[in-house]
Amino acid sequence: MPENTANLDKKPHCNVTWQRSLVSPAERTRLLRQEPATIWLTGLSGAGKSTIAFQLEKQLVAAGHPAFVLDGDNIRHGLCRDLGFSPDYRHENIRRIAEVAKLLNDAGLLVIVAFISPFLRDRAMAQEIVGPERFVEAHLSADIGVCEARDPKGLYRKARAGEIPEFTGVTSPYEAPERPAVVVDTGRMTVEASVNAIMDKLAPRLRRSL
Secondary structure: OOOOOHHHHOOOOOOOOOOOOOOOHHHHHHHHOOOOEEEEEEOOOOOOHHHHHHHHHHHHHHOOOOEEEEEHHHHOOOOOOOOOOOHHHHHHHHHHHHHHHHHHHHOOOEEEEEOOOOOHHHHHHHHHHHOOOOEEEEEEOOOHHHHHHHOOOOHHHHHHOOOOOOOEOOOEOOOOOOOOOEEEOOOOOOHHHHHHHHHHHHHHHHHOOO
């Protein structure tokens, strides 16, 4: 795939028409007993995004709330397998996943996105695609020292050795959220406490629909 992704953000062709569902959002809310949302977990590699995402999914489903995780590594096995890690490719990666999250929200699901998503402009784009009323940004704020000490995949070691170019936090920047809906310091908090903090933020969306 060429590095130039200028054409990837083109609007749909003028002959393409959006087809509306005959099932309203309110009907889906009543059926599923929840208001859909995209919980966007952002943070450095090693901050615990995948761990917390799948635990959050498990807790929601156990409580009777349909949820699904879109994990950064998993998505790059299929939907985004043709993308690299340059800023342009990262932008397209986030655009695609935000569009998927929007569709799943339209189906009434709670969507948990676990992506580094290091750039402010990309997360702003994701919020615009999903819709501000459905977008819940959660910053997993463990600092790079904590993340590098964990290094569960050995990626920091490889990045320091020059084996991984454009690695977030080492050779590529991470731009922390300015006004996230919730901040979870995964360097200090347990997985259980981190999940509960996000669950507390989601509680009104769950109670309101019962």
